[in-house]
Amino acid sequence: MNSLDWVVLIAYFAVMIAIGAWSHQRVGNVSDFFTAGGKMPWWLSGISHHMSGYSAVMFTGYAGIAYTYGVTSFWTWSLPIAVGVAIGIRLFAPRLNRLRGRLHVASPLEYLKDRYDVKTQQLLAWSGVLLKIVDVASKWAAIATLLSVFTGLTLTQGIMITGAITALYCTVGGLWADALTELGQFIIQFVAGIAMLVAVMAKLGGFSTLWTVWDKLPSGHGDPTAGPYTGIFLVAFLFIKTFEYNGGMWNQAQRYMATRSPREARRSATLSSVLWLIWPLVLFFPMWCSPLLVHATKPDASDSYALMTEQLIPHGLLGLIVVGFFSHTMAMCSGDANAISAVFTRDLMPVLSKAARTWSSRAGLIAARWSTIAFLGLSMAVATQVNSPTFKDIITVVIKWVAGLMGPIAIPFMLGMLRTFRRSGPFAAITSWAAGLVAFWLVNYPINWAVSGGVGLEYQVSVPLVVSLILYIGLGFLKPQDRPGLDELLAKINEDGPGPAAQGAAAVPSQQSKGAESEPTA
Template structure:
């Protein structure tokens, strides 16, 4: 990078901070900070949902997969995400929106206290919080790896720079700042991705390279599945990402909650699904062609995209692509920070301290901002250890740890929204969660070490989810725990109860931070185009 590239990078950071400061004016209470007060346009929510699913791992870990195995990087990653979000557009998005529009909650997990019990809520909240610290730590490490390639600064310095800037805008402006910066980041990434695509095509013979390059690439580069990314892995990943990207890891759930009503949430999900289907092909094509242009120096080829960028792009555009790396990572990390802050202040803090149950709006906002900074600091500390023997490397953390552990946390949360599983109560939720985590430990460590060649990646990530799913359903039938109160709750989440006398009151639900037993405030009511 030269001075022109640095100007582009510094200007980008400045704009992100300015958006955060401007967004500060739109945040008057906790609801604004965590769910944009339900005022976010569906198209902004959709773009934000899409952008919050990316990070620099796309340009390091998945670039390495594209370099080594080719098209399977798209078929076994972004394609199942697009399909999963498309499924969730009608199944989960409207129900998640009703958590805010009908129950008036600010955290995705707030409803779990009444859907199950406090123990279940706390188990999912704490385990998800710890997993997200590791997950976001991997994202910081990924973007810092790229920054070190281009600038020569150390990994720890890169982690500190990106973390501090992200902390400024997402702490000041909340979800509004996240969404607006993600819109700007989407535009930047659009320009950077197209620039890289054009540069690669020009190097390989022009527009015709889109169909002529395949004969020159290594054998099997066009195969839809390859290496450890098998058909079994693809099916497992589809199930995992259907839960994760429809709200299982909370930050995407907030995008649906932030729209005005259930109909708008569905439109938001559909836009995100289309973007996931189309845009990654633009980003991946240069990565698929990388073996013809550069020789990766790292064993996992995670440096291939950075090397190709240095070789092909002039200064200025080089800086723009580096900004694109930052844009995806900062979008994902800031959205995760906001979601974790919501869960901590709305779900965990009221259980830890009685005073948290009666926080004023000012105190609640302060707690939200302090917890956001704390989460970012912890994830940055973890980022310095991502390449240690404990975690092995970036892609291992992201694929194996996050995909493998996400299922047991997401199953009770996501399926708890559906009336089909009304009989599955606290026992089913806790047992399925605990058994899923234990299954992850078994297949990744004791069993893996005693199997020749180790347990396949597809089983490492899928077994925990399958165990949790089966136990959640079976225990629900063997020990049904449906109650009238839970049935009323599910009726409201599933779009029923308007004007039929089944509105839920704060007194009956006793939601953390909401009205107390003496308050008859109704948490029901119509939410517009309800689908």
């Protein structure tokens, strides 16, 4: 990078701070901070939902997969997400919006204490928070890997810089700041992605490269599944991403909750699904061509895209692409931080502290901002260990740990909204959660060590989800549980119409009014 690139990068940081300052004016209570007060336009929600699924991992871990195996990076990553989000257009998006509009909640998990009980809510919340710390840590490590290529900064320095700037704007602006930075990210990514595509085609022979390059690439680069990314992995990933990107990892749920109505939530999901189907093809094509242009130096080829960028992109545009790396990671991490803060302040603190049940609106907002900072700090600390023997590398964290553990946490939360599974109560939810975590440990450690050659990646990520899904559904039939008011709760979540509460900007009740509901039960 030269001075022109640094000017672009510094200008981007200034815009992020300005967005945070503008968004701060729109945040008056926890509803505004966590769900934009239910006032977010559907198109902004859709773009935000789409962009919140990207991070620098796209240009490190998945660039390494594209460099090594080819088009399987699209078939086994973005295509399952596109299909999964499409499944949720009518199944999950409107129901998540009704959680805010009719139940007046600010956290996706707030409804779980009424759907199951406080113990179930707490177990799912704490395990999800811990998993998200590891997930976001991998994103910090990814952007630091790219920065080390372009600027020579160490891993720790890169993590500290990106984390500090993210904390500055997302703690003052809440979900509004997250969504607006993701809109800016989309614009930057569009320009940078087209620039890289044009540069690669110019280097390899012009527009005809789109169809002539395949004969020049390594054997098998055009196969939809390759290496550890098998057909079974594709099917497993489809199930995992259906839960994850429809709200199972909470930050996507907030995008649907933030829209004005269930209808707008459906439109938001439709836009996100279409973007996931089309736009990654533009981003991945240069990565598929990268073996013809650069020689990756890292074992997982996670530096291949950065090396290609250095070689092909002129100064100025190089700074813009680095800005794109920053914006991807910062937008995703800030979105996750906002979701975790919502869960911590609305679901965990009222159980841990009696004082939290009587917080005023201002006190709740202050707690939300401090918990956001605390989450970012913890994830940054873990990020320095991502390349340690415990985690191995960035893509191992993203695919094996996050995908493998997400299912047991998301299944009771997501399926609990559907009438079909009303018979599955707290026992089914907790048992399926615990068994899924045990299954993850078994297939990744004792069984993996005992099997010659180890357990395949497709089983490491799919077995925990399958175990949790079977137990959640099966125990609902074998040991059904009912709760007073459950039918009324599910009616509010599932039925169209004006409902008992307006679908517009809904005020979130204070912790004081929720105190009795938040009391732990024996």
